[in-house]
Amino acid sequence: MTTYKVGKVLHYINGKFVEGVAGKSFENINPFNNEVINEVAEGFAEDIDLAVKAAKKAFDDVPWGTMSVDERMKYILRIAALIEENAEEIAYLESLDTGLPISQTKKQASRAAENFRFYAQMVKSRMVGEAYKVDGDFINYTIYKPIGVAGLITPWNTPFMLETWKVAPALATGNTVVLKPAEWSPLTANKLAEIIHEAGLPEGVFNIVHGFGETAGASLVRHSDVRLISFTGETTTGAEIIKNSADTLKKTSMELGGKSPAIIFADADLEKALDAVVWGVFSLNGERCTANSRLFLEKSIYDSFVERLKERVQNISVGDPLDSSTELGPLIHKKHWETVLHYIEIAKKEGAEVFSGNVPQSLKNGNFVPPTLLLNCHNGMKVAQEEIFGPVMAVIPFETEEEVIKMANDVKYGLAAYVWTNNLKRGHRIVQSIESGMAWVNSQNVRDLRIPFGGTKYSGIGREGGHYSFDFYTEVQVIHVAIGDHHIPQFGKSKKAETISAQQ
Numbered sequence: 001m002t003t004y005k006v007g008k009v010l011h012y013i014n015g016k017f018v019e020g021v022a023g024k025s026f027e028n029i030n031p032f033n034n035e036v037i038n039e040v041a042e043g044f045a046e047d048i049d050l051a052v053k054a055a056k057k058a059f060d061d062v063p064w065g066t067m068s069v070d071e072r073m074k075y076i077l078r079i080a081a082l083i084e085e086n087a088e089e090i091a092y093l094e095s096l097d098t099g100l101p102i103s104q105t106k107k108q109a110s111r112a113a114e115n116f117r118f119y120a121q122m123v124k125s126r127m128v129g130e131a132y133k134v135d136g137d138f139i140n141y142t143i144y145k146p147i148g149v150a151g152l153i154t155p156w157n158t159p160f161m162l163e164t165w166k167v168a169p170a171l172a173t174g175n176t177v178v179l180k181p182a183e184w185s186p187l188t189a190n191k192l193a194e195i196i197h198e199a200g201l202p203e204g205v206f207n208i209v210h211g212f213g214e215t216a217g218a219s220l221v222r223h224s225d226v227r228l229i230s231f232t233g234e235t236t237t238g239a240e241i242i243k244n245s246a247d248t249l250k251k252t253s254m255e256l257g258g259k260s261p262a263i264i265f266a267d268a269d270l271e272k273a274l275d276a277v278v279w280g281v282f283s284l285n286g287e288r289c290t291a292n293s294r295l296f297l298e299k300s301i302y303d304s305f306v307e308r309l310k311e312r313v314q315n316i317s318v319g320d321p322l323d324s325s326t327e328l329g330p331l332i333h334k335k336h337w338e339t340v341l342h343y344i345e346i347a348k349k350e351g352a353e354v355f356s357g358n359v360p361q362s363l364k365n366g367n368f369v370p371p372t373l374l375l376n377c378h379n380g381m382k383v384a385q386e387e388i389f390g391p392v393m394a395v396i397p398f399e400t401e402e403e404v405i406k407m408a409n410d411v412k413y414g415l416a417a418y419v420w421t422n423n424l425k426r427g428h429r430i431v432q433s434i435e436s437g438m439a440w441v442n443s444q445n446v447r448d449l450r451i452p453f454g455g456t457k458y459s460g461i462g463r464e465g466g467h468y469s470f471d472f473y474t475e476v477q478v479i480h481v482a483i484g485d486h487h488i489p490q491f492g493k494s495k496k497a498e499t500i501s502a503q504q
């Protein structure tokens with residue numbers, strides 16, 4: 001395999017790669033062996049202020065938001081092409097940085113290019129408004145305008161794809177951007193800055209400040225010249241961001257955590273259901289917001305299905321994320337690894353039967369958690385209620401449709417849901433009763449970028465994707481134009497007014 005050189009990661013501000021004002025940096029750790037990969041410039045309020053100033057100046061002075069859509073889309077499509085050209089390197093850096101298996105990061109790199117292509121097309125077809133003619137007197141129409149400086153804050157779990165999922169629509173609609181990527185996964189964000197630099201975007205249109213959430217992230221949220229925040233991450237962080245953005249009345253979009261149910265009925269295509277739920281919780285190392293981390297099995301198939309699950313779990317190939325045959329790599333960071341292992345201990349104390357796959361002894365220096373089933377759980381257990389965000393699935397038997405709907409909804413999250421049954425009426429009935437932003441019938445999480453993505457309850461506020469992102473990243477302006485001889489109220493022309501003026 002080709003390896004790529006990794007140097008110090010710097011901020012990208014006003015078209016230049018720069019050190020932080022305070023001159024501080026932090027270490028970026030390889031989850032495979034816990035060795036230092038490189039140093040990363042650490043940003044604080046002063047660096048955020050420089051980046052926001054650059055973005056504001058670019059928004060005000062550079063024809064980015066006002067250039068013709070065709071011309072702006074040339075840049076967006078150039079970024080997509082450069083992502084495709086650099087896909088190998090992006091996948092390598094992402095796997096090195098996050099521990100995600102390279103076969104999966106390659107797919108994430110393609111999806112990132114698709115994000116730019118999709119929004120180039122979306123903006124071209126959506127940069128239109130409504131128009132109404134009112135009784136021959138008026139034409140009232142709407143136009144969509146970029147909002148200004150967009151603050152984008154992203155997590156570490158599939159960083160490059162999720163960054164581009166925000167950067168592409170923000171830039172395509174004509175905003176300028178300050179991105180604060182997750183501190184545990186800075187490498188591909190830096191590669192995105194290199195690509196955007198090479199694509200020749202005007203200085204200040206796109207900026208990155210690296211650093212921690214409580215400092216760099218919070219300063220971006222509080223900055224008065226940032227007009228919107230799009231955030232993906234933990235529910236508690238989302239709540240904090242909403243509070244901190246209130247004083248400056250920012251528009252916010254929140255893509256948060258999940259504890260999504262997969263429900264399998266005895267009449268389903270069990271072979272496909274098995275493939276889907278194993279993939280759904282163990283791909284992306286289980287660090288997937290839409291993971292089916294709660295599996296509800298109809299009682300009559302519980303034992304036989306669990307046997308099949310155990311077989312699969314034992315066969316999952318755990319290994320070096322840079323090896324193309326690896327299916328499950330190490331978790332992002334030692335701290336997160338400890339959290340996930342702690343949940344497995346809690347499951348034991350709560351009375352679940354813990355069944356785990358294998359991690360080769362040679363991998364002992366990495367943050368490996370074996371693929372794990374928590375069997376015979378009930379929905380009230382902590383491990384069935386809280387987001388573990390690792391390769392761990394709670395398995396729960398059910399007897400009736402009513403019972404399983406109640407359990408599926410008895411959780412604070414509402415991101416995704418998956419239902420498996422060959423009775424389509426029942427499939428529709430159940431997914432429509434489930435409190436989730438997204439639901440799939442007889443399928444794993446297959447995406448359609450035209451469709452809204454996001455959650456309800458503690459899983460988020462708002463939707464991204466399709467025209468939902470277009471609406472979020474734009475401001476609609478209504479323009480009323482008089483075209484006829486309409487009546488205007490005659491203020492100050494009353495009799496009393498005439499008398500007073502005569503007396504004077």
Ligand SMILES: NC(=O)C1=CN([C@@H]2O[C@H](COP(=O)(O)OP(=O)(O)OC[C@H]3O[C@@H](n4cnc5c(N)ncnc54)[C@H](O)[C@@H]3O)[C@@H](O)[C@H]2O)C=CC1
Pocket residue numbers: 153154155156157162180181182183211212213214216217218221232233234235237238240241255256257258288289387389415454455459460
């Ligand atoms: N619904 C969705 O679309 C998705 C949700 N997620 C969720 O993300 C979480 C995992 O990601 P993490 O990186 O651990 O989330 P996190 O909330 O810890 O961090 C996300 C980002 O927020 C920043 N941040 C932290 N505190 C901040 C503050 N006070 N002000 C501003 N920024 C702050 C961090 O530096 C990072 O860049 C999981 O809960 C997962 O479910 C992940 C992917 C998709």
Ligand SMILES: O=C(O)/C=C/C=C(\O)C(=O)O
Pocket residue numbers: 157158162165287288289290291447453
């Ligand atoms: O498909 C998307 O737009 C987002 C997907 C995100 C995940 O599945 C994740 O990060 O867990």
